[in-house]
Amino acid sequence: MKIIQIINGPNLNLLGRREPGVYGSRSFEDYLKELRLRYPDVQLDYFQSNCEGELINCIHACGFEADGIILNAGAYTHTSVALHDAIRAVTAPVIEVHISNVHQREEFRHRSLISAACRGVICGFGLDSYRLAVEALL
Numbered sequence: 170m171k172i173i174q175i176i177n178g179p180n181l182n183l184l185g186r187r188e189p190g191v192y193g194s195r196s197f198e199d200y201l202k203e204l205r206l207r208y209p210d211v212q213l214d215y216f217q218s219n220c221e222g223e224l225i226n227c228i229h230a231c232g233f234e235a236d237g238i239i240l241n242a243g244a245y246t247h248t249s250v251a252l253h254d255a256i257r258a259v260t261a262p263v264i265e266v267h268i269s270n271v272h273q274r275e276e277f278r279h280r281s282l283i284s285a286a287c288r289g290v291i292c293g294f295g296l297d298s299y300r301l302a303v304e305a306l307l
């Protein structure tokens with residue numbers, strides 16, 4: 170069975186309630202149930218944290234065993250050299266995802282410090298960005 174680790178960063182625990190006009194009105198837990206039903210042969214593990222170091226710890230913990238990591242680093246995307254280094258440190262391919270099209274938004278969201286370390290980037294397709302990332306990894 171393939172193992173894919175989904176990692177969500179800061180404020181993504183509030184999906185469904187946070188700026189629904191930007192991020193939609195569905196909780197991630199609800200979406201994840203659907204995603205797991207869609208891929209019964211894939212072990213989809215999920216971790217969310219608002220703390221940068223915990224995201225790094227999770228990448229270290231799964232990054233040598235998982236078949237892939239889907240990472241929405243939230244705002245740390247735009248600030249974190251430490252996450253960039255963690256992605257480079259592990260062997261699993263990491264797909265950077267964003268729910269919104271960050272390039273249509275404020276200028277400070279246009280720059281990602283993690284993209285160059287990732288296998289690829291998917292953004293702007295709402296929660297479907299995660300499914301597209303699963304497809305890319307499979």
Ligand code: DQA
Nearest residue numbers: 180241243244267268269278
């Ligand atoms: C986000 C985009 C980021 O700029 C923002 O800080 C987030 C969510 C997205 O999924 O669209 O928290 O990563």
